[in-house]
Amino acid sequence: MMDKTVPPAGGEYLAAGHESLALGVPASTPGTIYVLSVIGGVSFGPRDGRTILFGRNRPEVHVCVGENDRSVSRCHGRLIHREHQWWLSTAGRLPVRLPGSRVLFPQDEPIPLAEGYTPLFVPGSGEREHLLEVFVTGPDHERPVPRHSDPTAPPRIWHLSETERLALIVLGQRYLRHEAYPQPLTWKQTAEQLAELQPRARWSAKKVEHAIVDTRTRLSKDGVAGLTREEVGEPLGNALNDNLIRHLMKSTTLIPPDLRQLDVIAD
Structure with a gap:
């Protein structure tokens, strides 16, 4: 059973209620990964072979997602660091959905995660989807600067006859x-x-x-x-x-x- 009262070896726990990773993360070593669900998460620095598990079985995974939803597998997927990148693979009964409507099945080859923010959607029962946020820092990573009073950037409106x-x-x-x-x-x-x-x-x-x-x-x-x-x-x-x-x-x-x-x- 994973003891979440102390930081994991080589990493740190993110508490429940941690702000969305879409808002950015603290300055970190390039290749550091942050993984967050609604009940908390972890961050780890890059190291070849390092593996992060996510799924429903809280005692046996690093990041618990959908713990009250039996359609989420006990170990639904993993993030592995190799070849200077973090790779995503799935092991659950249902595929994980990525941005752009891409779907990753258990039989698919692992895919590399891009630097920056990536939301993953773990399917649950009925129409439920459980959000798993991932952020991988790059060499030039900086936390976004608040721009409360800046003018709003207008959308590009296309000219039509x-x-x-x-x-x-x-x-x-x-x-x-x-x-x-x-x-x-x-x-x-x-x-x-x-x-x-x-x-x-x-x-x-x-x-x-x-x-x-x-x-x-x-x-x-x-x-x-x-x-x-x-x-x-x-x-x-x-x-x-x-x-x-x-x-x-x-x-x-x-x-x-x-x-x-x-x-x-x-x-």
Whole structure:
């Protein structure tokens, strides 16, 4: 049984209620790792072969996560230091989810963790997910400086032509209405509604497709991810348009009040 009344050999315990690692960590030796759940965690310096276990069985792991959730395995995963990096592997019945919707299964090869902050999501029963925060310090690591009075950095709002904007509002209206499980309209559905709004504009499914594809291509060339077939892979489904609409809403290029344009017959 692990005695958590004293610091672990070569490391330190982080108490329950420790502030989120997303806020940064103290200045540390490069390669130091911090691992934190809602009930506490640990920090360790880099050493080849050093292993940190996490899972439900509090007495037998370094960091306990989901201790009252039987869908979390007793030892759900481990973090191992080798080749000057920390590597993540899973051993639980359910995979661990990483940022970017990446999922790591027990049979997968360990993956290296990047320097800085990485949230890991350990699946539990039903729709529950248990957060495990990880922070690996780099050579230039510094704790973020508070900037309480600095001006708020504005999001990048993308320029859209009037034609592109109206087509995107119609295409993505379910997202703008905040429906529970939104999907883009089809090219045909979008063209039919646009034809009602602009009877003389000669809208067709092909015209809609060209306008949206041109927008995706332009934003992709300017660094927006997830807008090309090569990035997303097959089967595509609605993924490219879904990613486009979500990005435009996140950047506030499209906002719910834009739906007002669907109530105005324009020519």
